[in-house]
Every structure is written in C-alpha cells, then in structure tokens.
Amino acid sequence: MAIPLPDGLTTPALVVDPDVLDRNISRMAEASQARGFALRPHAKTHKCAQIAERQLRSGARGLSVATIGEAEAFARAGVDDLFIAYPVWLDAGKAQRLRRLADVVALRVGVESVEGAQRLGNAVRDSARAVEVLVEVDSGSRRTGVQPHAAGEVGKAAADVGLDVVGVFTFPGHGYGHDARARELAARDEERALDEAAQALRELGLGVRVISGGSTPTVGRWQPGTVDELRPGVYVFNDATQLAIGTCEVEDLALVAAATVISVPAPDRFVLDVGSKVLGSDRSSWVTGHGYLPRFPQGTITALWEHHAVVRLPEGVRGPRLGSLVAVVPNHVCTPVNLADELLVVRDREVIDRWQVTARGANT
C-alpha cells in the first residue's frame, strides 16, 4: 500500500513519501550518470524548492521549467541554472521579466520561430550574462517545434540577433503509451530528429553543445550517442498513468491525494471528498477511471465531480467505512500539484514536514 496515512488528517490533501521520493530521484540520477547523460529534470511536475534542491544535490545540472513565472520562483529559491523549455513569446512585460532573470541566473530559453528569436534577442540585448538558446524540434508529437531540417534557419536568426545558440531540444509526447515498442520508437524518433536538427545548425556554422530530450516514459530507452541531456519530470512522484503504461511499480508512487469517505450509498459504491479541483481531470486512454486506489486496486473511480469521486467496487470486495481515509494516486501528477498550496511530507503515519508549492500558480 502506497503511503499509509496519518489518523485524523484533514482532507483533501496531497501527501508525499520522502523516502520513495528520494529513491526515485537518486535512481534517475544514477542511471543517467552511469550512461553519460546530463540530467535537467522538469520542475513543472513538483514546483517545489525542497524537491529541486534534492534533484540538484543528487547531481542534476540545473532545472527545466515551462514558464517565466516558474523560472522566477526557482531563481528566488536559489536555483541558478534554468532552462525555460518552451518557445516563450515575449510581450513587453515578459521581455522585462526575462531580462531580469538573465541578469541573475544562467538562463536557457527555447525558440522555434524566427520572430520569437528576434524578440528574445531584443529583450536580452544588454543582459549581464549571455542567454543561451536551444531550438525546439518536433520529433513526432505535433505540438510546438520546427521540423528538424528547419532548425538551421531559426538558429541562424537567433545568432544574428546576438543570442548564444547552443543546441536543440525536443519533447517526445508521442512516447506515452501502453506499448513498450511505441516508447522505443519514440526514443528513436527523438534521436533522429535531434541529430538532423543538430546537423542543420552545424552546417550554418553554429555550435551544438547541448542536445536535450527525454520524458519519463522514454528516458530509460536512450542509447548514449546523439543526446546528452535528459529532462524527465514525472519520475519524482510517478502516477497512475506511469503505473498503467508500466514505467513504474506501486512501490515507486511517492504522492497520493488523501481523501475521506463521505458517503457509502451502496455496498459496491463509496464517495470520496476529492474531486477535479484537487486531482485534476486528466485521463489518458491508458488508465481506467480517474485515479488508482492502492487499498482498492480493483475499485474504479467511475465519476469525478469537482468535490466528489464516486468509486465502484466489484462484487464481493468490501469497501471502506464512512469517515475513513483513502489514498488516491492521481492519473497525472503534475495537475494536482499545480492545484495545491502545500505538500504534506508523511513518514510512519506522521506529518513530519510541510513543503510549500514554491511555484504555485506561476503559469505565466
């Protein structure tokens, strides 16, 4: 059973097992190091200074973040090497904020258009430290990023406005799936796309010092070679999606939502006080229901409202008593963390610490 809950806990609340968390962090750090990859974990998953500190202490090169707001929050918390792995579009306000960041931390920023690169160049023209730029490449997820052959044009536009172009990055969103082979293929897509994009930069005389890829599902599938930096995020906590696609086991789950049974309308049904405003509503096609229940692995959250999770049990399975505590592993852990103000750190059924979600709400 993942994370036994303290009696009398006020719910809903997000609960973290620090020992599982530390094991997840060191396992990823060691595996990356052993195979020669630098690690720059994506902090959008945890948004939390204490967890960032653990990642950096275990050897991470720096952090990846998704927004200027997250970069600001982690910079305030003392992190000095940040990659905004996102093609930020700078309006006047964001340009000023980015410039301020560039003065105080080693900053990398993603670009994927000529205009985006030019705006970035203008914004940081006189910053104390050079801002490093990585060109985003689409390796198959059809989200943002240029096609690999077009990386050169964007890189050149960035260099022309005085930015320090250092490499390429991608996110293999299509690497999520039940099928281990799909993950393998996605990892190969990444390598191919990044390699082609790096070549395109080199052909224009641009240096390529960083080739960055990886997500929690594909990260174990890399062969040393093309890529030299990985950016997994979810691995610190894992979640019901990672469990469903087989990239973690139950004992690797480091975060649960603690809920109370508020209703037992029938022997095969109970209702928890945790809903979409705490768990989020993400539901990939690989998961069954709206979360995984370690104490009731055969139970299914068949309906999720804002403040209710309705659980169905198969015939013959005994449900919990009214008022008892039940842990729910969220489908996609980045979402509940983004909804929370704090994480309760629990060991041996006691709350031993409370970690603020440092970058709470910093999504701009």
Next chain:
Amino acid sequence: MAIPLPDGLTTPALVVDPDVLDRNISRMAEASQARGFALRPHAKTHKCAQIAERQLRSGARGLSVATIGEAEAFARAGVDDLFIAYPVWLDAGKAQRLRRLADVVALRVGVESVEGAQRLGNAVRDSARAVEVLVEVDSGSRRTGVQPHAAGEVGKAAADVGLDVVGVFTFPGHGYGHDARARELAARDEERALDEAAQALRELGLGVRVISGGSTPTVGRWQPGTVDELRPGVYVFNDATQLAIGTCEVEDLALVAAATVISVPAPDRFVLDVGSKVLGSDRSSWVTGHGYLPRFPQGTITALWEHHAVVRLPEGVRGPRLGSLVAVVPNHVCTPVNLADELLVVRDREVIDRWQVTARGANT
C-alpha cells in the same frame, strides 16, 4: 465575438466581461423572482467576492458553497448567509472551523448520513446561532445523497442531536446533456425526489421550510410547486459545455482565457500558450475538443497539454498570426477559475479592474 481582448495583454489570463456578467446575473435573478423561487447561487463557480456581491445585490437569498474553506473566505468577505451544500465529514479541525463559522454567519449544512449528522451536532452544540440542516437526496445523479424515502431517518438523527432540520436538497447531475428532454426529465426527477424526501421528514414531525434544487441546465425547467430555492452556479459566466447543450448563446459567455499564438507549424494548425494548468481538462461528451474559440468557431483544440493548446482548422480557414491574442472559452468554467489568482475585468479592450479569486484554493 466574445470579449475583445486588450492589445499587449500578458497571457495566459482569465478575462471577464462585466456587462455580460451583470446581464447573466440579473436575468437569472429576475426569472427566479418572477416564478417565485428564492435564489442561492453556487459560488464555487466564481469564488469571487465582487461577483458574490453582485448576486446578493440582485436579490439572491445567500450563497451556496462546496467547502468549509469557501464558506470561511466568503464570510471574511462579508457574506452572512451561507449554505455548505455538501455532506461535510467533520474531523477535529473541521469541527472547530465549522463551529467558528456558525458563530458569525447564518449557516446551513448538508447531511446525508446518521453519523455525519451526529458529528455535526456535536461540533455546533454550543454555537451562538443554531445551524440549519438540509438532508441531501439523490435525485438520479448517483453521487451523494440518500434515497428519498430514507431522508426521514437522517433528518431525525440530526434533530435528535439538537440540529435545526429545515428541509431537503439535491443536485441533478444527470441533467447535463444535449437533449432538452433529458433536462426536462431531470427537473421532474428532482421534483419527485425532493417531494418524497420532504414527505418523509414531515411524517416524522420535522419541519420542511426549504426545498432546494437546480443546476444551470435544469433551472429554467422548474414549475413553481415543490421546489422553493434554486442553486445554479455556472450561469454567471457560462462556458463551452453550456453552449454545446444549448443553455446559453455566444453573447452570454462572460469569461474567456486569453492566450497567445506561440507557434504556427502549418497553415491548418496553430498552438496557444494556454493548457490544462489554466483551462482545466474537463471534457464532457457534449463538447468538441478542449474549448470553444469565438474567433475560430470551426477550429478545434485537438490536443491540450499542460502549457499548450493545439488548434486544427478546416481547410481554407485562415488562422491567426504568430504572437496574436486568441480567446478560448473553457469547457467547464469552474475549473479555470479554481486555477487562477485573479480575473481581469475588461471593457472596450481595456483592463478596468482586477478581481482576486477570494476563495482560491479553498477546497478543504
């Protein structure tokens, strides 16, 4: 086009049109009054003191909320009549908080179990004002609430511990749907369930002063008779779900997420800087995609990531330029508001006010 956006707005941001908001509020107030229903709007939708004030000024009897935390936030903002329309399970901490609330506001609380009623009775035994209790009834949504015939037992348990049992309430969750007839039937289910539950209370000698029902989809379908209080929430803003099921028109949409085009990877595709961490991921079977685009009504948000919305356009439809602003109407408006710190009030393309989300995060 819903809510023209100010140039240079920093995105993502939630933007409210105060004139549409006011019209939605007064229309609902007038319709309820004309037909003899009291109105107790559900404030979980907006969590915002300024909007609560508008609802109360237009004649609402008080507010409904989902959690003790929301009740505390609105009590601090000066609202003095609050119904926690939820079968709250009181641990020691919540018992103390509820007791404090009962001392300062007219408080109603939902119950749906004998044990829940007893805990509530113990918690507020010595409060300055009597806490009123409504028994929750399941009218067909199969969430919380007792079956109508069982309302008497719960009501009696509440009365036995000294609570002031004043009536019954239900939420017709099954009233959402494309089909106007389904909404009609859900409204009839509510009436029938509430009527039967009220009878069950009366038979045990309990007074029934309040019979409370209604959601935005079913609220217009009530006939004066059984029910005397309505609790719609979403109508203040409306959203893509209400638009899809036909309970509002485009001109009734009072809230959008403002987003920037961060990528135009192909003529039929663009990407916005708004994702599930701003819009939420709710997606009922009645909507197409992850939000409605007033400027591109034929466009579909085919993929929603944490910080990206990928929009597809039909052939021949011209997309927006890189860097331009695009408004997105969320699928379910309660979720993005719950994710935001503030709402930008925009009139004539200018930000004229910023309203804090008073009960932000108050989901416990």
